[in-house]
Amino acid sequence: MLYRENGQFKTSYAADQQIFPITQDRWAIIGILVFAFVAVPLLVDEYMFRAILIPFVILSLAALGVNLLVGFCGQITLGAGAFMAVGAYAAYNFHIRIEGMPLLASLLLGGLTSAAVGIVFGIPSLRVRGLYLAVATLAAQFFTDWVFLRVPWFTDYASSGSVSVSNLQVMGWQINNPLNKYLFCLAILTVFALMAKNMTRSAIGRQWMAIRDMDVAAEVIGIRPLFAKLSAFAVSSFFVGTAGALWGFVHLASWEPAAFSVDRSFQLLFMVIIGGLGSIMGSFFGAAFIVILPIALNQLLPAIGDLVGVEISTAGISHAELIIFGGLIIFFLIKEPHGIARLWSTGKEKLRLWPFPH
């Protein structure tokens, strides 16, 4: 009833081409932003910020990057964790080696370095496709794992192999408590999400999608596969690298290469597939699902165990978590292979026609 576009006439090109052509959508997005920036900080306690919200925001950013590459350009990657690592360590080196480097500049330079590395590891995509490419991107993963473990220059010769940053600030604004960290990451995520959305609506995004749908046909109509694929790798790695830098600087503050292992890559790919390939919204859904599910299981299982009077050991819980996590992923893939984003758009479609079924 409320979600109708009747009577909303577009009288200019600008109105016709805006991101959210339906007024209600615009209000909804403004509402969500106000909620995230104003209401959440008032409602939520410190534990929620540290355990759920900050990881969710940063991993959404990374999932967004992976989705640009996998969902929009069709190049499956299992090396996203590697680009997070590159972003984090590059930002770290810019931060400590250049005196007075502003935080934002080191984060973005970390992202740019990651983009450069992404282009290098994207070169095989010009020859290699599909699952072969997915396995080939694992090369990036294992190579960076090794580099950051074995080449001491990158970790500033830290004896323990782990690096740490402290005293984060942007133009005098101290980012030292969970609330400020959350707001900082959220602000970056908002800007990047807007960038991603606009990119997918413009020429470059259309080139990516043409390559995804059929690269030979795209080439025939004059799209340069070299440019399209490598630009997708670069942009995606930039997003993922920036997310990695945030993950290291803001969330962990002190980290070692294991923070960006191959499991992280799998996790990011799970996010985009469960959330919805080729959907900006889906990246957020996927990230929320993957971040919250293990924590929820961790809290729920002992409670259920108490309820039926069975004492579950810690090891038992972690095994049960694995089983349920894997089971739910399979369930989701079977029931909705196009991801949560598809459910979302089906819901919107239904709402538009309501109360009529068709």
Next chain:
Amino acid sequence: MGFFLETLIGGLMAGMLYALVALGFVLIFKASGVFNFAQGAMVLFAALAMARFAEWIPGWFGLEGSYLGTAAAFVVAGALMFVVAWLIERLVLRHLVNQEGATLLMATLGIAYVLEGIGSTMFGSSIYTIDVGMPKDPVFLFEGIFPGGLLINKEDFIAALIAAVLVGLLTLFFQKTTTGRALRAVADDHQAAQSIGIPLNRIWVIVWCVAGLVALVAGVIWGSKLGVQFSLSTVALRALPVVILGGLTSVPGAIIGGLIIGVGEKLSEVYLGPMVGGGIEIWFAYVLALVVLLFRPQGLFGEKIIDRV
């Protein structure tokens, strides 16, 4: 020269073991187009089952110390792998027919989690040993030709031999039996196979059973070498470059790819490793595979990829 040959032979034997894991990938991919990331978890699951049954069964039937107990454990573990294969086909793959490659890949990752969880719940999660009575002492060969001879691990040698026999048996199975022919028909063309009356679902169960059996053999060999523990499931990641190097659809490719990767890893670790700080074998394998892919995108022996618009 003797040292070089020793490294080379060590690499060939390690390569045979990689090939064994890679074989599981190729079998399933050939017949159903599923890139089975759960192969590593299946190896772990099978090894766990084998290790624990070998411990339990002699206790139940009073067969301590005899080969009969080990053999019984192997049979029971094999049966368990058949059940797992059947369940995977029934509960997961049947519902995901015609989905994209990436979705199937993720589904098998889900299967891997479930298998790891169930395996640790059923069989425990500490480190176990498998002892199938393989001799562990090293032997020296060609002492007359090289000073000091060539040091070769007997266990590795037997493992490589078992792998070779298994590959031979599988080749016979694929070439000579009716079921094997049906499997190859399904691999070539699902629809055509179905239209001449080959039941796809049953074929898929059989393929997963065979892959489960291969995983069991790989699990026993790797397990008796390294001990049965959680990290065993990462042998799949070591075997992935083998699969893409040899070609996803080629059984001989898996073997030859395994040998190339095994030798490449060992030689690079010994001769290149000290220059850059060591530990390079895992990414070296991937980079080696990547370089080959740049020249042959379908792997060395994979089917040529033909694009039609």
